[in-house]
Amino acid sequence: MTSAILQLIPHLNTGGAERTCIDVAGALWKNGLRALVASEGGRLEEDLRVRGGELIPLSMASKSPARILANARALERLIASHDVKLIHARSRAPAWSGLIAARRAKIPFVTTYHGFYSAHSPLKRWYNSVMVRGEAVIANSQFTANHIEKEYPARKARIVTIPRGVDEEVFDPTRISTTRAQNLRAHWGVGARDILILLPGRLTRWKGQRILIEAMAQIDAPGVRAVLAGDAQGRGAYEDELSALISRAGLDERVTLAGHVADMAGAYMAADIVVSCSVEPEAFGRVAAEAAAMGRPVIATDHGGARETVIAGQTGSLIPAGDATALAEALTQLLRMGPLERARLGEAGRQHVLTRFTRTRMCADTLTLYAELAQV
16 A cells, blocks of 8 residues: 555635645655545635545534544544554644544654744633644744744744745746737736736735835836735625725726636736735735745835845845835836846746745755654
8 A cells, every 4th residue: 555644734725725725735656655635625625626635524613622633533434444654734633633533543743834823811821832742843044943833832842933935836937828918918908008016815814915006106107016816705895995096096997806717827927026015914925935936026024034034125025014115116116127138037036036946946955854753
């Protein structure tokens, strides 16, 4: 029987944790191991299948103690029947099930911090602590590693920093046709001579879409358009709020809420400038890294993982959190540069990412850790 690695994640939708899970599954399959993923599934199920991964449908998003224990029993059976050598959890609720099952089966248990967890009470802190109870705790950036060490100094020796990796085959400007990018611009109503500013990200307040809208209201430059790409997973109050803000600012012809965009490589190629203005720190911030890989200058908030993926003045700009005026000034500076100088910044960003933040490097480091812990 071929040995297996089991990853645990609540859903398979569009987040960085889900993409990382699928990337690692693909690397496992290429290296002759079975790549099992226990999850409730989602829109990325087909991506997992194509990469060679196998979905194990389980209610991994539930925080119910009864469900966590039931999942632990299901995982125990899975370990025995599929020769699972190691469990890797990517979120807290499934991590508790995985920890229980791994301990009973006497196999290694690994976690990855893809974000940060608030702890406003001793009970919540105990619940969060499952993420540092394994043989190794993977941090997806140095910023994340520093956060874990600060919160759990006794676990410092278990922290392994493996930065999130951009798929260098997907996010490669030489593989994206001009037509593909032009079609997206046309779909968004952006003219061939317009300058397109792209802000990708799920429509949630902390991603800072309001900041870009307010900055656009301060920019007096004809032919500059902004597209906010991302959905709210069902129309909600925040999306209505953004639409109203756009209208009040008189930006209906200059700012577009594009909804979910499946072709993100094409979207970056269609853009002239990419913005990531999260008002709270991103643990890694894949938008900045993906956009840089596509050769686009990036403006990001000066905190979190962006400080590692964006080099101010060399690959783009870093601005204070929540500062629409600073964003408007950074955009104006890039607009004044012209296409050739923006391309120079973009190329520097691409080389920075290819040196440090590729999928190949991330997967190789992850599989090396698996081998050290489980001899697979």
